[in-house]
Amino acid sequence: MNKYAFFQHRNGCLIPADDEAVTLVGKIAKANKGVLVNLYVPRNPRHHRLFFALMNEVIKAGGWEGSQNTLVQWVKIATGHVEIFVDPNGKAAYVGKSISFGSMSQAEFTPFFEAAIKAVCDTLLHGADQDELRKRILQQVDGGYSALERQR
Secondary structure (H helix, E strand, O other): OOOOOOEEEEOOEEEEOOHHHHHHHHHHHHHOOOOOOOOOOOOOHHHHHHHHHHHHHHHHOOOOOOOHHHHHHHHHHHOOOEEEEEOOOOOEEEEEOOOOOOOOOHHHHHHHHHHHHHHHHHHHOOOOOHHHHHHHHHHHHHOOOOHHHHHO
């Protein structure tokens, strides 16, 4: 069984955070004597929305002629978030790595996002101010108030 559920930390123990987590624990406890647990802090979904607001801002500003998907691929390559492979003819190519929640932790996503803003401003928006762009995408996602601003 491979299932995700949220747990809260209390007094050194992990406690199911909702009914779904309680049900999952009940199913696993009946079927097994032990359970292997992979602990991680989930990535902030709001930060992911900020990334796609950035993509939308680039397209809206005329900084990209293609689709959002091709822009995301360009950003992955521009930031070095890639795998390199060599085809059977010996030609090297880049493929953007996944930025899905399961593939990239918050600790990895934060510098990727910062590099994406820099790459977009330097290359696609021809020297646009990074702080101004950040303000615009924050406004799109949450009206401008942001925990991300507090962290900076």
